[in-house]
Amino acid sequence: MASKAYPVATAATADWRDFLALTKPRVLSLVVFTGLCGLLAAPEAINPVLGFTAILCIALGAGAAGALNQWYEADLDAMMKRTADRPLPAGRMDRQTALHFGVGLGAFSVILMGLAVNLLSAAILAVSILFYVLVYTVWLKRRTPQNIVIGGAAGAFPALIGWAAATGRVEMLPVLLFALVFLWTPPHFWALALFINSDYARAGVPMLPAVAGQRATRIQIMLYTVPMAVAAVAPWAMGLTGAIYGIGASLLSGMFLLLALRVGFSRETEQAKMKPERHLFAFSILYLFMTFGLIVADKVLA
Amino acid sequence: MTPYTPEEQAEIRRRQKSRAVVTALILGALVILFYAISVAKML
Numbered sequence: 001m002a003s004k005a006y007p008v009a010t011a012a013t014a015d016w017r018d019f020l021a022l023t024k025p026r027v028l029s030l031v032v033f034t035g036l037c038g039l040l041a042a043p044e045a046i047n048p049v050l051g052f053t054a055i056l057c058i059a060l061g062a063g064a065a066g067a068l069n070q071w072y073e074a075d076l077d078a079m080m081k082r083t084a085d086r087p088l089p090a091g092r093m094d095r096q097t098a099l100h101f102g103v104g105l106g107a108f109s110v111i112l113m114g115l116a117v118n119l120l121s122a123a124i125l126a127v128s129i130l131f132y133v134l135v136y137t138v139w140l141k142r143r144t145p146q147n148i149v150i151g152g153a154a155g156a157f158p159a160l161i162g163w164a165a166a167t168g169r170v171e172m173l174p175v176l177l178f179a180l181v182f183l184w185t186p187p188h189f190w191a192l193a194l195f196i197n198s199d200y201a202r203a204g205v206p207m208l209p210a211v212a213g214q215r216a217t218r219i220q221i222m223l224y225t226v227p228m229a230v231a232a233v234a235p236w237a238m239g240l241t242g243a244i245y246g247i248g249a250s251l252l253s254g255m256f257l258l259l260a261l262r263v264g265f266s267r268e269t270e271q272a273k274m275k276p277e278r279h280l281f282a283f284s285i286l287y288l289f290m291t292f293g294l295i296v297a298d299k300v301l302a
Numbered sequence: 303m304t305p306y307t308p309e310e311q312a313e314i315r316r317r318q319k320s321r322a323v324v325t326a327l328i329l330g331a332l333v334i335l336f337y338a339i340s341v342a343k344m345l
Contacts, residue, residue, distance in 0.1 A: 013314055013317070014317065014321075015317045015320060015321070016317075016320050016321045016324040016325075019321075047342045047345065049338045049339060049341070049342040050339065050342050050343075053335065053339055056335075116339045116343070
């Protein structure tokens with residue numbers, strides 16, 4: 001991936017892998033998975049070709065948002081070790097090319113969704129791209145330590161889009177799935193932020209542990225986990241899913257709560273010794289994949 | 303005046319070629335996808 005930088009970066013100096021890197025392909029797995037689960041959990045079946053197109057559009061839309069994020073944050077990425085080798089800060093591509101690529105890909109994904117699937121899913125896709133780029137990246141990320149909370153909303157849209165693609169409607173269950181991802185994001189990221197040394201502070205991004213301290217971050221992790229667990233169990237409590245999901249989600253959420261409490265009451269300040277934080281972060285990924293998998297399993301097996 | 307050395311120009315050509323190949327493959331895949339969408343919409 002890391003190819004040579006040139007004195008004058010243009011579209012011509014970029015490899016195709018650099019365009020792929022602009023889309024943040026590693027983030028796409030969660031987006032595609034939750035979108036697919038939203039689509040499969042819907043009560044109405046969608047033609048497989050149109051279903052594939054819907055998931056493709058979700059992935060392309062997320063890729064466009066990632067590209068526009070890198071276009072806007074090239075200065076910031078250059079200051080952080082983790083992101084310094086991205087195509088723009090590394091000098092393999094110019095900013096205008098990234099902007100054109102992001103806008104073009106985003107417009108293509110929304111138009112294709114609108115023409116091939118339905119207008120509602122296209123509209124939500126457009127809102128999710130604009131939300132991530134304008135509200136999160138441009139407006140809030142550098143201004144508030146709650147930035148990750150807002151960013152979570154952008155990651156929560158795919159399940160809603162998948163459901164809307166299959167049904168043409170927005171209903172309570174996908175809204176609860178949206179809430180679940182939205183409330184899951186803060187404890188997930190803050191657990192990670194506690195035990196890794198990020199250079200966000202040096203780049204001027206107010207991440208919670210750096211701004212408010214470890215104690216406040218631990219309390220916030222516990223505070224967000226409670227409504228997250230409620231959102232996870234709510235579909236069962238409201239009669240929208242069966243016992244397979246209900247029991248599974250309750251057990252998983254109970255486990256999440258326990259791990260969050262361990263993090264919350266820990267006084268450890270040395271990052272190398274932060275085992276509960278590592279456990280919570282690792283479990284949070286499993287948690288999201290399993291709860292969404294259970295939603296689909298519940299529908300298929302019930 | 304190009305700011306690139308002959309070696310760099312050769313590398314840029316190589317990248318252009320790889321981009322062209324990938325673009326062609328994507329366009330081919332889109333042709334198949336649009337055809338499949340058209341059929342699916344008619345069903």
